[in-house]
Amino acid sequence: MNRSSRLESILGVVSSLAVLCAAMFFARGIGELFAGIHQNGFVFILMAIVLRLVTAWGVSATLHGLRDDTDRRTREHLWQLVRRPNGLDVAVLDSAAVAVRDGVGVGYLASSAATSLLALIPVWYFGGWLSAVIFLALIAASIPFYIRAGRAAERSSEAVASRTALLASTQLRTLDAMGDMRSLGTVEYASERVATASRASAHTNLEGIRVAMGSALITEFIGGAAIGLVAMVIGFDLLHGRRSLEHGLLALLLVVEINSRVRAWASAFHQRENAAQGARTLIEPSITQVSSTAGPLLLSATEVTVPSSRTSITTSIQTGDRVLITGPSGVGKTQLLRTLVGLRPPFSGTSAITSRPIGWVQADSQLFTGTLRDNLCVKRPVETSEVFAVLSGLGLAGPRFSDLEQVVTSASQYSDGERARLAIARALLANVALLIIDDVAGLFDEETLRAVAHELARHGDLAVLEAAHNRRILGAPTLEISLERA
Numbered sequence: 283m284n285r286s287s288r289l290e291s292i293l294g295v296v297s298s299l300a301v302l303c304a305a306m307f308f309a310r311g312i313g314e315l316f317a318g319i320h321q322n323g324f325v326f327i328l329m330a331i332v333l334r335l336v337t338a339w340g341v342s343a344t345l346h347g348l349r350d351d352t353d354r355r356t357r358e359h360l361w362q363l364v365r366r367p368n369g370l371d372v373a374v375l376d377s378a379a380v381a382v383r384d385g386v387g388v389g390y391l392a393s394s395a396a397t398s399l400l401a402l403i404p405v406w407y408f409g410g411w412l413s414a415v416i417f418l419a420l421i422a423a424s425i426p427f428y429i430r431a432g433r434a435a436e437r438s439s440e441a442v443a444s445r446t447a448l449l450a451s452t453q454l455r456t457l458d459a460m461g462d463m464r465s466l467g468t469v470e471y472a473s474e475r476v477a478t479a480s481r482a483s484a485h486t487n488l489e490g491i492r493v494a495m496g497s498a499l500i501t502e503f504i505g506g507a508a509i510g511l512v513a514m515v516i517g518f519d520l521l522h523g524r525r526s527l528e529h530g531l532l533a534l535l536l537v538v539e540i541n542s543r544v545r546a547w548a549s550a551f552h553q554r555e556n557a558a559q560g561a562r563t564l565i566e567p568s569i570t571q572v573s574s575t576a577g578p579l580l581l582s583a584t585e586v587t588v589p590s591s592r593t594s595i596t597t598s599i600q601t602g603d604r605v606l607i608t609g610p611s612g613v614g615k616t617q618l619l620r621t622l623v624g625l626r627p628p629f630s631g632t633s634a635i636t637s638r639p640i641g642w643v644q645a646d647s648q649l650f651t652g653t654l655r656d657n658l659c660v661k662r663p664v665e666t667s668e669v670f671a672v673l674s675g676l677g678l679a680g681p682r683f684s685d686l687e688q689v690v691t692s693a694s695q696y697s698d699g700e701r702a703r704l705a706i707a708r709a710l711l712a713n714v715a716l717l718i719i720d721d722v723a724g725l726f727d728e729e730t731l732r733a734v735a736h737e738l739a740r741h742g743d744l745a746v747l748e749a750a751h752n753r754r755i756l757g758a759p760t761l762e763i764s765l766e767r768a
Contacts, residue, residue: 290387294389294393294396295394298539299397300336302398305539307327307333308330308535310326311329313527316527345386345390348386348387392547398543399540399544405540409516409519409530409532410516410533413533417512420511421541424504424505505542512534578600579636580599581598581633581745582597586628586632586633587630587631588614588621588628590767591618591765593765595622596631597761602743602745603746604760605748605760605761605763606759607748607762607765608749608754608762608763609764615751615765621633622635623635623640623642623718638715640716641706641714643705643709643718644705644722645720646698647701647722651689651690651691652689653689654685654686655686658707658711659711662711666686669686675733676706677729677734678704697725699730703726706737716744718747719748719749735755
């Protein structure tokens with residue numbers, strides 16, 4: 283048991299005993315007032331109020347401090363996860379961190395509820411055996427309803443968290459790709475996707491509220507029925523003179539406190555599992571973890587699979603390797619590429635990726651507004667002669683590519699094939715260790731294809747990982763991986 287859990291347990295015991303003592307003071311004060319001893323009555327009532335206020339303040343301040351401390355430590359760990367390519371969605375990590383923080387206090391509620399059950403002894407003594415038996419029987423009968431309500435609340439909470447994470451991911455992806463979307467004229471479409479995700483999230487939240495209200499209705503009804511029946515029994519005893527007002531009121535107040543604490547614990551019970559799952563997500567990323575490699579090893583994969591393919595990939599890529607991934611359209615080649623480099627979690631397996639620079643070239647490679655030099659060098663100091671050598675090697679020569687200071691105002695200034703080759707040039711000029719090529723060979727004619735292959739071969743230390751459908755750049759790969767449909 284860690285320090286936080288121990289402190290929560292101690293806090294639950296102390297606060298529960300303090301509240302039970304406050305109930306005794308209050309009942310004694312009311313009894314003194316009815317007996318005409320007003321000074322003593324007011325003193326006992328004031329003691330009860332002060333004890334309740336001090337207890338409430340102490341519990342609130344302590345739990346707030348524990349939550350802040352847990353949140354700080356969790357966020358520090360989350361920041362370490364985000365800083366390395368672990369394949370985990372940032373929204374998923376944030377949701378896990380929130381679940382861990384919300385789990386603080388469940389131990390306090392459990393300890394408090396367990397301690398409050400000791401008050402059944404004075405309830406039996408001061409309120410009679412019938413009051414204690416009725417209350418205990420209804421509380422026991424309510425356990426299945428509490429469990430059912432808790433499971434429904436857990437499912438609803440998971441759905442809300444999932445939808446919230448999806449909405450956050452959609453927003454992050456949209457913001458990240460806003461430049462490309464503006465150049466493609468698809469901002470309205472992207473906005474509609476965000477709006478759709480927002481509406482789905484709102485619907486799930488409303489469903490969660492409905493489940494919460496239904497759960498609260500069940501627990502409130504059972505608790506109210508138990509307290510009402512106990513009050514009725516005590517009332518009859520008072521009418522027949524079998525019970526004093528002080529003892530009857532004390533028994534009733536204790537029953538109310540027990541019900542309140544048991545109900546609070548039952549309502550928050552599902553948060554314990556959510557917190558445990560969140561902690562596992564943050565502490566043990568398991569199959570979604572992508573660690574860094576060292577030395578000549580640039581990428582390694584162990585039994586990695588993606589949903590659309592039944593092929594399990596176990597391989598490694600080192601400096602100078604040429605790896606080709608083939609398979610029919612829709613088999614998951616792009617999914618596998620993104621999985622291997624940590625842009626998405628694998629369906630199963632583990633992978634490791636170098637911390638050295640990586641280049642990515644795809645069929646819809648984009649250019650940003652700026653000079654041609656800026657697009658190729660991205661503000662890095664590169665000799666002009668080296669830039670022209672790479673462009674010439676990729677077949678990008680002539681007047682359209684002779685002025686590096688010309689301003690690129692739109693990606694449509696160049697064909698798809700030219701943009702793909704400019705993206706390759708950008709990667710080569712950045713001296714990337716690993717170049718990912720996602721099915722772009724179909725954009726080139728045979729002469730251009732040979733030129734690109736020759737230029738890649740000129741960079742002997744460069745490792746290339748290409749996914750291809752029917753045409754490919756790599757003529758003689760060192761390793762070929764064929765994917766089969768699931």
